[in-house]
Amino acid sequence: MRKRTLNRGLAGFWWLTLVFLYLPLAIVVLFSFNSTNSAANFSGFSLRWYHRLLGNDQIISAFYNSLILAIVSSIVALMIGCLIGYGMYRHRHRKLGWLIVLIYLPIVLPDIVFGISEMAFFVQFNRLTGLLEPGLGTMIIAHVTFQIPFVALIVYSRFVGLDPSLFEAAKDLYASPFKRALHFLLPTVKPALISAFFLSFTLSIDDFVISFFTAGPESATLPIYIWGAIKKGVSPEINAIATLMIGAVALAAVLSLLFNRQGRR
């Protein structure tokens, strides 16, 4: 009897928490369809803010910046991180303590410290040499830096999960190092590489703080644009663009669930 009341209470708390988690997103979605620009009451369904969106060059260019930044940084991080992950696996027997510290550093560093140290460094470097002007280039460098550890750890954990004799077998069959990489290593880490790419991509799209401090005047990403629009005074277009981003996340969630189901079957 008592147990049942407890369970009912827990279920109620669970649904309450779900409301808490989804209410702020729901309100953004709802007001993106508002026909007036009132932030307080909903006065009828319309798509005008979405129409406005299409005509806003700043938003379009912010969208492209976000995309370029995420794709390029993920690819670079994938190459560097994959090598590290493999090296970490192959050379575990050596003391790689210093390397592990290096790898974990970008993860434990508070993002505001990360962002401003990159910014301060780039600004001074630019003053001294004229290179690395704040813009997409510096943002890509910063993003690669925080993506590398995630790629390395994913690839490393894939290798660790494999039977070591597989590596011996590949060697015993007199495959050249190049052939081994092409026919054995790459195919085995392919799933890890794909998931690492998607993780890097999401981390990059989702990042605000580090992008904010390493961006130049022409390289605003979507979160930076939204931030600026909020700071300047709320425009209902933000609801529309935010809704599109929420939609993309929801889609990703559904896809990941489907893939997971398939993977388990």
Add this chain to the structure above:
Amino acid sequence: MANIQQVTRRHAVVSETRHLLFSVMPGAVWILIFLVLPSLYLMAVAFMTNGAYGLPELPLSLDAFKQLAGFGFLGWSPGNLYTLLRSLWQTLVSTGLVVLVAYPIAYYITTCRTSLRPLMLLAVVVPSWTNQVIRAFGWMNLLAPGTPLSDAAQALGLIGDYMGLYPSNFAVTLGLVYNFLPFMVLPLYAAFEKLDVAQVQAAQDLYAAPVRAFWHAVFPQTLPGLLAGTVLVAIPAFGMYVIPELLGGGKGMMLGNLVANQFAGGSNWPLGAAGALLMLLATFVGLFAMRRIGKRLGGGEEVVI
């Protein structure tokens, strides 16, 4: 014979080293140049003098740290100290609240059907995949003056007429709890899932009251998860920038805002760097403390981040 073996072994060592250099070096060099070097530079900035346009200049000095403690041109003022205390307070309160919400949630998920659990975890995590600026914006919409929540708070006399629940310290706390809830639910869920039920049954067999059974048989087993969650919540909360900036207004500033404003406004880099150094110190002290506690609990590996 021995000679040949030695030679081949040496050859193997050389190629191993070359291999190590090839695989690990690009990344290590990248992180050294683009992370370690900037961090060291930032540390150096904290010990420089504030020059023209807020850029750091020699000579070295401790001015920035004095300013951080509140000593300015006009004598001592408590502004920065308030910001520091507010950061600590907000971290403490929001972490505590996150635990209070996450603990029952994590437990409840483990009582549900196994096939349902991934879906439930996903439901908790999905909102945090949206950009944090958008999530804070959602709360701005919900807590602004004239919204149902603010009206209700006015009717209860919690806030003055024509006011909203945002901007306020309350809004910041709410935003922090909202932001970090999944980071606590996941490790706690992992702990609950591994829970050794035999211990609970043993406690019940010994006629322990439910509260006692919980305290002696369940709680200690979830402690590693709780600890991991605390690290994941408290450390980033202490340096939070976006939520206090959007939901707190001028009076809800935290250390992250203090630091960022010194750089974004270009007013005083050394002061900002000193604040960042403090944040870094807090991070490492926090990590170290958690590791020590985690080791004493015996569940050391889980707590390592």
